[in-house]
Amino acid sequence: MLKQIEGSQAMAEAIALCRPEVVCAYPITPQTHIVEGLGALVKSGRLKTCEYINVESEFAALSVAIGASAAGARAYTATASQGLLFMAEAVYNASGLGLPIVMTLGNRAIGAPINIWNDHSDAMSMRDSGWIQLFAETNQEAVDLHIQAFRLAERLSLPVMVCVDGFILTHAVERVDIPDQETVDAFLPPYEPVQVLDPKEPVSLGAMVGPEAFTEVRYLEHHKQMRALEIIPELSAEFKGIFGRESGGLVRSYRTEDAETIVVAMGSVVGTIKDVVDERRAQGDRIGVVSICSFRPFPQEQLREALAGASRVVVLEKALAVGMGGILAGQVQMALGGHGPKVYTLIAGLGGRPILKTSLSAFLDKVVADPHLDVHFLDLKHDVVERELERAAHLRRSGPTAENVLKQLGTVMSSPV
Amino acid sequence: MNQIKFYQKGTFTVGNRLVAEEERTTQASPARSNSLTCGHRACQGCGEALGARYAVDAAMRAADGQLIAVNATGCLEVFTTPYPETSWQIPWMHSLFGNAPAVATGVAAAMRVKGRTEVRTIAQGGDGGTTDIGFGCLSGMFERNDDVLYICYDNQAYMNTGVQRSSATPPAARTATTPPVGDKPGNVFGTGKNVPLIAMAHNIPYVATASVADLRDLEAKVTKAMAIHGARYIQIFVPCPLGWGSVAHDTVRLARLGVESGLYPLFEAENGAVTSSTKIRRRVPVEDYLLLQRRFAHLFKKGKPVDDRVARLQAMADENIRRFNLLAPEE
Numbered sequence: 001m002l003k004q005i006e007g008s009q010a011m012a013e014a015i016a017l018c019r020p021e022v023v024c025a026y027p028i029t030p031q032t033h034i035v036e037g038l039g040a041l042v043k044s045g046r047l048k049t050c051e052y053i054n055v056e057s058e059f060a061a062l063s064v065a066i067g068a069s070a071a072g073a074r075a076y077t078a079t080a081s082q083g084l085l086f087m088a089e090a091v092y093n094a095s096g097l098g099l100p101i102v103m104t105l106g107n108r109a110i111g112a113p114i115n116i117w118n119d120h121s122d123a124m125s126m127r128d129s130g131w132i133q134l135f136a137e138t139n140q141e142a143v144d145l146h147i148q149a150f151r152l153a154e155r156l157s158l159p160v161m162v163c164v165d166g167f168i169l170t171h172a173v174e175r176v177d178i179p180d181q182e183t184v185d186a187f188l189p190p191y192e193p194v195q196v197l198d199p200k201e202p203v204s205l206g207a208m209v210g211p212e213a214f215t216e217v218r219y220l221e222h223h224k225q226m227r228a229l230e231i232i233p234e235l236s237a238e239f240k241g242i243f244g245r246e247s248g249g250l251v252r253s254y255r256t257e258d259a260e261t262i263v264v265a266m267g268s269v270v271g272t273i274k275d276v277v278d279e280r281r282a283q284g285d286r287i288g289v290v291s292i293c294s295f296r297p298f299p300q301e302q303l304r305e306a307l308a309g310a311s312r313v314v315v316l317e318k319a320l321a322v323g324m325g326g327i328l329a330g331q332v333q334m335a336l337g338g339h340g341p342k343v344y345t346l347i348a349g350l351g352g353r354p355i356l357k358t359s360l361s362a363f364l365d366k367v368v369a370d371p372h373l374d375v376h377f378l379d380l381k382h383d384v385v386e387r388e389l390e391r392a393a394h395l396r397r398s399g400p401t402a403e404n405v406l407k408q409l410g411t412v413m414s415s416p417v
Numbered sequence: 418m419n420q421i422k423f424y425q426k427g428t429f430t431v432g433n434r435l436v437a438e439e440e441r442t443t444q445a446s447p448a449r450s451n452s453l454t455c456g457h458r459a460c461q462g463c464g465e466a467l468g469a470r471y472a473v474d475a476a477m478r479a480a481d482g483q484l485i486a487v488n489a490t491g492c493l494e495v496f497t498t499p500y501p502e503t504s505w506q507i508p509w510m511h512s513l514f515g516n517a518p519a520v521a522t523g524v525a526a527a528m529r530v531k532g533r534t535e536v537r538t539i540a541q542g543g544d545g546g547t548t549d550i551g552f553g554c555l556s557g558m559f560e561r562n563d564d565v566l567y568i569c570y571d572n573q574a575y576m577n578t579g580v581q582r583s584s585a586t587p588p589a590a591r592t593a594t595t596p597p598v599g600d601k602p603g604n605v606f607g608t609g610k611n612v613p614l615i616a617m618a619h620n621i622p623y624v625a626t627a628s629v630a631d632l633r634d635l636e637a638k639v640t641k642a643m644a645i646h647g648a649r650y651i652q653i654f655v656p657c658p659l660g661w662g663s664v665a666h667d668t669v670r671l672a673r674l675g676v677e678s679g680l681y682p683l684f685e686a687e688n689g690a691v692t693s694s695t696k697i698r699r700r701v702p703v704e705d706y707l708l709l710q711r712r713f714a715h716l717f718k719k720g721k722p723v724d725d726r727v728a729r730l731q732a733m734a735d736e737n738i739r740r741f742n743l744l745a746p747e748e
Contacts, residue, residue, distance in 0.1 A: 022530060051527075071485065197508040197509075199508055
């Protein structure tokens with residue numbers, strides 16, 4: 001049913017349609033509306049046979065989900081930013097134990113400095129944790145990815161993180177098609193665990209593994225994710241057959257035929273980039289965009305195919321590997337194997353900075369003019385940075401960086417950039 | 418005139434033989450579940466292994482075999498599951514050091530949502546996993562009154578990592594991080610936390626302390642706890658020969674002397690109020706307990722206290738005796 005609805009509410013309804021049996025809730029912006037929505041659905045009786053547990057921390061949220069999943073229940077939780085870091089130990093534990101938990105990540109920056117707005121630092125911090133990580137481009141896709149996520153997680157017995165941009169998706173009200181229960185039931189059968197705590201058949205889970213077997217256990221975890229590279233497109237195709245729309249998959253290309261320049265990105269910013277592509281195409285620029293939906297497993301081969309023929313690839317990413325540069329750009333480069341197009345790293349949207357079409361277009365002009373461009377920070381306020389560097393160079397007790405920068409900028413502006 | 422008592426139950430003096438058969442504690446019987454079975458790798462004289470064996474078997478009996486156990490990281494976890502060998506004959510899970518109460522909450526929630534109300538859930542850990550790193554999750558589980566019995570095996574330090582101080586380490590005790598050097602040797606006075614009392618402050622239905630010197634009392638408390646739904650906490654005093662510097666055959670003796678000196682009060686509390694305490698049958702000075710352990714050796718020279726710290730420990734014992742009313746009325 002088509003609804004004009006907030007992203008978080010739409011996701012809550014979609015998750016409820018997946019019949020989760022244990023939902024663990026702990027508030028953290030910008031994910032909170034999702035668990036609030038689920039809480040209301042459970043409390044009102046619309047979502048039956050579901051235990052809704054208000055926990056005392058994110059670490060507990062995922063730990064309760066771990067216990068519930070190991071005991072055979074379909075378990076769900078949501079978090080963001082600091083919350084993901086606070087549960088980091090349990091994040092690795094859930095994947096190491098092979099528990100098919102689904103978790104929404106309302107992507108948000110990581111402090112310090114504390115910042116509640118959107119970027120992908122949180123998701124990137126857990127990129128090697130063993131979770132499947134899917135990025136939604138729109139709220140419709142966020143809804144659809146959750147339904148696919150439970151199916152994928154349970155098929156492989158691996159946890160899946162559905163990454164949705166904080167505020168940009170979680171708080172945006174737009175038209176979303178919420179499927180009905182019968183359709184979701186047809187796509188998502190009840191959870192059949194591959195391992196379960198049950199007095200009828202006692203097992204020990206979580207044993208210590210020494211050097212004699214650790215590599216093999218890790219290899220098999222990797223193997224599962226490699227299998228996901230085949231299963232994700234299958235599920236996406238099956239989903240399309242039942243629900244009638246394209247959602248998920250590994251990578252998606254937009255106007256990349258004959259493109260000289262291809263922008264690669266993840267999440268909601270792809271929408272902005274599509275607009276830029278359309279505008280530049282209208283002016284004769286041969287440009288397209290490739291959206292990566294599945295960041296883990298990373299679709300190297302599919303990406304290589306999607307980028308074939310381009311002479312330059314601009315990787316726009318909302319995260320920064322401090323001391324290195326791009327994270328996604330590095331992975332794209334690895335997928336290309338050092339051959340083919342030149343890869344540019346564009347760091348954009350950190351801590352919620354708006355990614356403007358004009359800035360993006362100006363950067364694309366620059367790439368053509370200067371093929372040796374280093375890591376670039378979109379809309380970086382160079383004057384502010386230079387002044388602070390200058391100050392710090394002459395003053396030993398120069399004080400806290402964040403506060404100094406804010407002082408320079410004066411009252412926070414309500415208009416972007 | 419003193420009345421002579423011959424029929425004292427349990428391990429004090431005459432032991433099992435004078436107790437009615439059905440009340441006897443049995444090491445082995447076909448009916449026993451042996452939840453924690455033989456072949457594990459615990460040290461000789463391990464108090465935790467003894468405590469766990471009796472506690473979990475009692476819980477199994479009470480749950481009619483329908484039991485799932487969650488275990489925090491620690492000695493008990495490590496010595497029972499050197500895979501492919503496992504000593505657990507029950508469904509058992511280890512996740513992390515600090516999340517056993519939360520994982521157990523999840524297990525209990527799964528059983529409830531699936532309508533399998535006959536299946537009961539316990540969580541267990543050492544004092545480090547309980548009173549320190551797992552404390553947030555423990556308090557959350559208590560506060561929500563989740564249907565979990567949490568059992569803490571308290572050997573008063575981080576033994577698995579090599580005897581470091583925990584918030585359950587008593588004052589003056591030597592650990593690897595409170596060495597017996599300087600002008601305040603050993604663990605400092607005035608620190609540590611009493612988790613049974615903190616558990617009571619959550620108003621949970623049942624809190625108890627127990628000792629491996631009185632296995633019948635321990636079993637009775639576990640049985641009682643299992644008859645109740647909601648969050649329950651039992652803390653079992655389990656000497657550790659390795660960490661305490663005691664000889665293996667003194668484990669039960671130390672577990673008794675800790676209680677009989679008043680340093681480890683045994684009591685039960687329901688809904689936030691103490692409802693009973695185990696009376697000390699033969700009160701002993703704290704020296705009797707301390708002198709058997711090398712972790713307290715720095716308190717003595719030729720069997721005599723070197724300063725007032727032994728007296729301060731005695732004062733703590735005296736205060737416990739007063740507070741928990743541990744002395745039987747004079748007959």
